[in-house]
Amino acid sequence: MERPLSHLAHLEVTSPDVEASARFYEEKFGMRITERADGNVYLRCWGDYYRYSLVVVPGDVASLARMAWRTNSAEALEAIAARIEKNGVQGTWNEGGVGYGRAYEFTGPFGHHMRLFYEVDRFEADTEFASIYPDRPEKRSSHAAAPRFLDHVTVAASDVRAFADWHNKAMGFRVMAFTELEEAPITVFSVLTTNEKSHDLGVVMDTSDTAGRVNHIAFWVDTTEDLLRTADVMMENGTPMEYGPSIHGIGEQNFLYFREPSGLRVELNSGGYRNYVPDWAAKTWTPAEGSNNFYRNGAMPHSLTESFPPADGFTATEEGASDEMKAELLNPYAKQGRG
Secondary structure (H helix, E strand, O other), rough: OOOOOOEEEEEEEEEEEHHHHHHHHHHHOOOEEEEOOOOOEEEEOOOOOOOOOOEEEEOOOEEEEEEEEEEEOOOHHHHHHHHHHOOOOOEEEEOEOEEEEEEEEEOOOOEEEEEEOOOOOOOOOHHHOOOOOOOOOOOOOOOOOOEEEEEEEEEOOOOOOHHHHOOOOOOOOOOEEEOOOOOOOEEEEEEEEOOOOOEEEEEEOOOOOOOOOEEEEEEEOHHHHHHHHHHHHHHOOOOOOOEEEEEEEEEEEEEEEEEEEOOOOOEEEOOOOOOOOOOOOOEOOOOOHHHOOOOOOOOOOOHHOOOOOOOOEEEOOOOOOOOOHHOOOOOOOOOOOOO
């Protein structure tokens, strides 16, 4: 089975103040709270087809608790579990949870917790939220900044090429592109996908000793005008933009980044191309070629090197590595005792 996974179904993120984070996603970003259970808050984008897109759960600091992927069939769920175990990772089965059925859960080789399932509850809107259009799970949000879909997650790992290789072999992700430093053949970023998008999973290089970190979570709006309006509305209401709006070179999505109250970075995307090539060979970009900034004229702020939870060491970005990280990577013997 070549493509066992269908798409990213939901994300679970931790926050030291669940209610503050939930209010942000609801009041400033335009998502909707659909349920609460065991201290967790479940929110949805108006265009997602399942009961929720994001779960905010209690935690000491901002982090990614889990990413959840839906398989293409019940048979694919069984097959991918066997494939994962064949590639050296042992998971566990359970009977499901809020909004999903029987699931296989595991921790990947770089410390990221994942959930796979096929059976899922389709969202059915109450009369108040029902759309006049049959294909929409609920009517379009009246909030000016509301995202339509959950889009992707970008995590951090100690070896970008090894991360991409394992997720390709064990889970069937297509590897779409890499970013490599101009100064040396060191890979600092990659994008992978389960479908025709440029990515629904990204990975940046991390030199910390903490496994399972995340750089950002991302959502989708239909048009560039929607994205620009979101930046406008959020800034008018007290949320600064960390970076953007601009356009990525890899994937060619319009983007902007901002933070929610826990400190976790959130990205918003629109546009981008679709790639249906079954035997696509991943290209290798350099930052100077515009891997992150299509126009090659923007400098990503140093704050984007922060991943979560906080840890010592350096994290790359979609644009490349900071000068401090380059010094660490290119001359590891500069510190006394290393050579």
